[in-house]
């Protein structure tokens with residue numbers, strides 16, 4: 365399968381090169397040239413498969429030619445066997461026809477494990493075959509860093525450097541990163557904020573000369589392979605709830621638009637999906653665009669659902685590419701314009717976006733009420749991101765006969781502040797495999813807020 369850039373000027377690549385590429389050379393994002401499409405009969409025949417078996421069916425067309433079937437199967441089996449629940453992505457019922465899908469049963473308790481576990485394995489496989497070593501650099505305010513480290517800790521051909529803002533991530537999140545002890549894992553606590561970390565990573569990608577010829581690889585959500593891995597659980601939920609004969613709706617706590625974009629792809633691949641709900645916190649640029657056709661950046665609001673605190677959603681460009689009839693040149697102009705100015709798109713294009721998505725924005729106050737109510741009614745503890753999804757699902761739902769599934773993107777134990785603010789006096793407990801997290805040895809280096817210092821550290825420590 366070939367992959368093309370959303371801005372139309374970069375060369376088309378094979379899967380293997382997309383895996384290593386990050387941004388396209390024209391500044392765009394890679395998308396498949398054509399999507400695999402499954403018939404209803406084919407999807408129906410997958411009922412009863414295990415998660416790993418289903419994952420193979422859904423994803424293999426994307427990697428075919430780059431990774432042999434038997435290798436790919438082994439990777440998937442091993443990864444999803446490492447999840448804590450035998451169903452991998454179990455459904456929990458909250459109300460009549462209303463569900464949450466628990467995507468936090470992986471090693472770091474957030475849905476990002478689904479993709480980053482696989483990404484680490486695929487990178488390692490490809491790099492070994494090429495006899496190449498790479499450096500991964502990433503900035504994190506929490507979930508991505510730990511999931512990336514867990515995904516790469518056993519990869520011989522990767523050195524991973526994750527920057528987090530010193531003293532500005534929660535204890536659980538820091539420990540999930542810094543207690544992974546390995547020769548190839550480096551945690552840098554930068555004396556600055558998350559934006560400083562992100563800027564230094566960006567600048568390092570733009571000029572990689574400090575690495576003396578070694579290559580940097582991106583594991584942030586613009587990496588195509590991450591989106592690919594997230595398509596699978598939409599199929600899984602649907603098949604459990606009577607699909608494909610019956611269509612299902614999804615509400616997705618959204619930041620960078622990666623997770624919900626995977627749902628959009630699942631629908632385009634033939635899965636009957638009724639509504640796709642973009643659920644945001646106060647950082648609601650997507651909700652404003654979908655409701656008013658105004659794309660306008662605001663300053664960042666810090667909320668109790670920090671993994672959705674964004675100013676722009678990087679993966680939204682992938683949807684815009686389709687809304688622009690896959691005209692890369694036109695999209696490149698739009699993106700250039702939106703860099704500096706607010707704007708709208710032609711009415712008919714915006715209307716098609718509205719047919720594809722519903723949206724809702726939820727305040728911290730309302731989110732806390734939802735956590736509290738759900739705890740009282742269901743004896744079930746939602747994490748703050750998931751609570752936003754549940755509220756958005758209820759506000760936008762059009763047909764009560766269609767099952768509504770909210771993606772539960774993180775375990776509540778990762779966000780104790782929100783749980784406390786919601787008035788829950790019983791703090792959530794760490795799952796068994798992490799119960800000794802607070803006793804584990806930590807390893808990280810505090811580093812001054814300077815690009816030169818960070819790059820010197822990376823150059824010195826990479827193997």
Ligand SMILES: *Cc1c(COP(=O)(O)O)cnc(C)c1O
Nearest residue numbers: 507619620621622623671773774
């Ligand atoms: C990353 C993250 C999100 C947002 O996902 P996107 O793919 O960026 O839209 C939502 N919830 C949690 C807990 C996350 O870690």
